[in-house]
Amino acid sequence: MTSHPARPSPAAKPPRTIAIACQGGGSHTAFTGGVLQSLLRDLDPRQYRILGLSGTSGGALCSAIAWYGLLQGKPKLSADLLESFWQQMSSTQLPDALSNQFLVWLQRSASYFALPEISPYQLPTTGMDYLRGIVEQHIDFAKLPALIKPDSPRLLVGAVEVLSGKFTVFHSHHGQADKRISVGALLASAAIPELFRAVHLGNGVYWDGLFSENPPVRGFLAGKQSSEAKPDEIWVIQINPEKRSSEPKTTSDITDRRNELAGNLSLNQELFFVEQTNDWLKKGWLNADHFKHVTLRNIPLRVELDYPSKLDRSPAFINSLLAEGRREGSEFLHRLKTAPQ
Numbered sequence: 302m303t304s305h306p307a308r309p310s311p312a313a314k315p316p317r318t319i320a321i322a323c324q325g326g327g328s329h330t331a332f333t334g335g336v337l338q339s340l341l342r343d344l345d346p347r348q349y350r351i352l353g354l355s356g357t358s359g360g361a362l363c364s365a366i367a368w369y370g371l372l373q374g375k376p377k378l379s380a381d382l383l384e385s386f387w388q389q390m391s392s393t394q395l396p397d398a399l400s401n402q403f404l405v406w407l408q409r410s411a412s413y414f415a416l417p418e419i420s421p422y423q424l425p426t427t428g429m430d431y432l433r434g435i436v437e438q439h440i441d442f443a444k445l446p447a448l449i450k451p452d453s454p455r456l457l458v459g460a461v462e463v464l465s466g467k468f469t470v471f472h473s474h475h476g477q478a479d480k481r482i483s484v485g486a487l488l489a490s491a492a493i494p495e496l497f498r499a500v501h502l503g504n505g506v507y508w509d510g511l512f513s514e515n516p517p518v519r520g521f522l523a524g525k526q527s528s529e530a531k532p533d534e535i536w537v538i539q540i541n542p543e544k545r546s547s548e549p550k551t552t553s554d555i556t557d558r559r560n561e562l563a564g565n566l567s568l569n570q571e572l573f574f575v576e577q578t579n580d581w582l583k584k585g586w587l588n589a590d591h592f593k594h595v596t597l598r599n600i601p602l603r604v605e606l607d608y609p610s611k612l613d614r615s616p617a618f619i620n621s622l623l624a625e626g627r628r629e630g631s632e633f634l635h636r637l638k639t640a641p642q
Contacts, residue, residue: 318352320455320532321367322516324568325358325490325509326540327611331390331619332602333363333538334383335626336633340536341367341376343634351376352532353455355517357510360538361458361490362386362436364516365482368456368473369440372448382439387623389435391616401614421498429497433484442484449473456482457517459510460489463499468513470520479503515564518571522578528593535575536633539601541565546605553607560608572597600633602626 321340323333333356344351351371356364366386370379392401456473471486479502480486489500489507499506510516522531541564549558579594581587604625610618 313347316346316348316350317533318350318531319534319536320353320355320518320521321351321364321536321538322518322571323354323356323360323364323538324516324540324564325356325360325459325511326564326602327359327493328390328613328619329540329602329606329611329622330359330363331387331622332540332626332629333360334387335623335628336538336600336630337363337367337626338380338383338623339627339630339634341370341380343631344376349534351454352530353457353521355457355459355520356490357459357514357516358491358493360516360540361487361510365436365456365458365487366439368454371454372445384623386435386439387619388616389438390614391619392614393616397614401612404612421494421496426498429488429492432491433488436484436487440484442482445473445482455521457520458482458486458490459514459517460486460492460500460507461510461513463506463508469505469507470514470517472520477503479505511564511567513567514571515567516571518568519574522575522595525591528591531591531593532595533593534596534598536598536600537568537572539565539568539599541568542601542603542605557608598633600629603629 321337323330323337354364354368354371356362363383363386366382367379370376370382451474453473458471460469460471461467462469469480469489471480471482471490473482475481483502485500485502488497489502490510492498492500492507493509493511499508501507514520516537518535518537521535541561543565545558545561549555575595575597578587578592582592582594602622602625
């Protein structure tokens with residue numbers, strides 16, 4: 302009987318590289334935390350590798366905490382840190398719970414009676430100091446220089462420079478020290494001007510990234526880096542809904558929809574950049590080696606919520622959004638597994 306040499310097994314496909322972009326939206330980004338928990342715990346590293354993350358405002362905080370664990374090669378640590386972060390952000394202590402309920406009530410009552418306008422510069426910096434403390438408990442910024450290697454996952458954080466109006470992206474691998482990731486950069490991205498004073502970094506004065514790129518996307522593709530250094534896919538965790546089921550007619554409903562449309566404006570511009578590049582590649586109008594087709598996928602928050610709830614830090618609300626995010630993240634991964642390749 303003639304023996305035949307064994308056929309070599311086909312080489313395994315390298316994992317597809319992905320970047321995860323996290324839209325901002327205050328307390329609604331607890332949903333983002335839940336989605337990231339599912340992805341970090343259950344993503345098959347043989348099929349997908351996280352090349353980078355980006356975020357704005359609350360999305361920046363979530364993406365930064367996830368990124369910190371990935372730098373250490375510990376995705377499950379990232380998931381645990383996200384849980385801890387949102388539990389600490391919840392208003393569990395009585396004074397904080399009462400003030401949180403009052404703030405949300407004020408926002409929902411704004412259409413019924415005139416409220417005094419108070420600048421954050423007339424108030425103490427307690428809120429920002431509190432947020433800084435929680436962020437620093439979950440990210441050891443002194444360790445970052447040693448953890449960040451040339452091939453480490455990248456982190457992009459969006460903000461806007463108030464005086465010049467220029468969009469700013471703080472970048473984990475930026476050449477300028479004041480444009481790298483720091484606690485100040487994360488606070489700048491979350492500095493909602495109605496609630497917090499502007500954040501001063503270097504020569505810049507920064508407000509919330511909701512006014513710029515929400516979240517940064519094109520930064521994963523721009524520049525002269527090789528196509529291999531760019532992600533094969535970009536997954537967008539979207540907080541603001543694209544569509545509503547009915548026409549907004551009350552003052553509060555109109556305000557809610559305006560906020561959603563404004564939040565999606567910059568995101569859609571970012572995604573248009575990717576879609577336009579994909580279209581030009583398909584038509585053969587771009588032939589440089591560093592361009593590539595990038596698949597876009599969306600993980601949306603499907604629950605209809607009003608704008609004031611973006612300020613709601615009650616434990617029940619935060620935990621419901623975390624659970625919704627974990628559920629949506631798990632369903633997204635299931636759809637990936639069952640989709641035709």
